[in-house]
Amino acid sequence: MQLTQSSSVEIPMNDAKEVDSVTLEPVDSQSGMDGGLKAWLTVVGGWIAGFCTFGAANSFGVYQALYTLEGTSSASNISWxxxxxxxxxxxxxxxxxxxxxxxxxxxxxxxxxxxxxxxHFLLSP
Known part of the structure; x- marks a missing residue:
């Protein structure tokens, strides 16, 4: 059984009760499988969401330094x-x-x- 770019392969399913075979079609090498513009916009949106979420969490040290300098509480209490x-x-x-x-x-x-x-409004001093 040879697979060429324009042919398809049928694989028999021994354990299936309703389906006798599955047809596999070859992927067109020129179109690719990247999903197009919608997929890349999803990647960009996910990156922006991650950037905002972890950016705020990573910048907490600035808030901690501010609250420690004001003397409202100890650094260990603020770090919680x-x-x-x-x-x-x-x-x-x-x-x-x-x-x-x-x-x-x-x-x-x-x-x-x-x-x-x-x-963020609640964090403002």
């Missing part, structure tokens, strides 16, 4: 805020992963955006 923030970023993945798979991406984006902006 940053630790909890980073923990919640990963822990919320347990819930948001299920919602994302269920198709609630846009709802989560809107709710997250509002919560993010509200949180």
């Amino acid at each position: 805020i940053g630790s909890l923030q980073l923990c919640l970023i990963f822990a919320m993945g347990i819930l948001t992963g299920k919602l994302f798979d269920a198709g609630y991406f846009h709802h989560m984006q809107i709710a997250g955006m509002l919560l993010y902006v509200f949180s």
Whole structure:
């Protein structure tokens, strides 16, 4: 059985009860499998979301230095805020992963955006 660029291969399915065979079509080498503009815009959107999320978490040291200099609390007490923030970023993945798979991406984006902006307003001295 030879596979050429214009032919297809049928693979018999021994354990299948309803399907007798599966047809595999060769991939056109010129079109590629990159998904086009929509796929690359998704990659860019994911990068921007990650940049904003982890950028705020990584910049917590600036807030910690400010609050320590003001003398409102000790550095160890303030560091709990940053630790909890980073923990919640990963822990919320347990819930948001299920919602994302269920198709609630846009709802989560809107709710997250509002919560993010509200949180930054609460951080201002």
